[in-house]
Amino acid sequence: GAVVSQHPSRVICKSGTSVKIECRSLDFQATTMFWYRQFPKQSLMLMATSNEGSKATYEQGVEKDKFLINHASLTLSTLTVTSAHPEDSSFYICSARDGAALPYNEQFFGPGTRLTVL
């Protein structure tokens, strides 16, 4: 149980284009989903938290107009990197939380997406 999928696993795009990454909870309802970013040799850094049906809460320094997050259902959240630039090249990973089942902030992770912007 508690499987989270993420697609695509790898994407290469041209500078100025937009890229959408999907995160799905496959066998539970994710009341909250999280998006992280990891630069080389750095830790996973939380970008934003989204609750189903609500606007995402962004961490300080993360541009909400650049990283659009949608969490329209209890099993799907999407992250769209708009007008991507080479500095947006990174590893993006989502996680999901089943608030009804687990009390200690346990999060289940997808396998991540490697974004390369040329």
Place this chain on the structure above:
Amino acid sequence: ILNVEQSPQSLHVQEGDSTNFTCSFPSSNFYALHWYRWETAKSPEALFVMTLNGDEKKKGRISATLNTKEGYSYLYIKGSQPEDSATYLCAFSGGSNYKLTFGKGTLLTVNP
């Protein structure tokens, strides 16, 4: 800014060796400490959630301890196997706001 530190950054051991790593975290406003095991190209896998000072948890050959007063947790692997090779992450949760603050991880390589 919360500081979660893991050491060592990387570690090479021989099959059969026992090993341990450290995670240090803020000792104030503690809620939970999470350990994850992350193999390349896979999802991070939850190993333990530790919540009480003095907690000790075990899963097969892997165990973990927690000291919330001094702000550290140890992860132990007994009789390492090549399949234990992975990055081990710890994450601190302070309060009930669901946010996790991660360390950079310890990359373990077990040589056959």
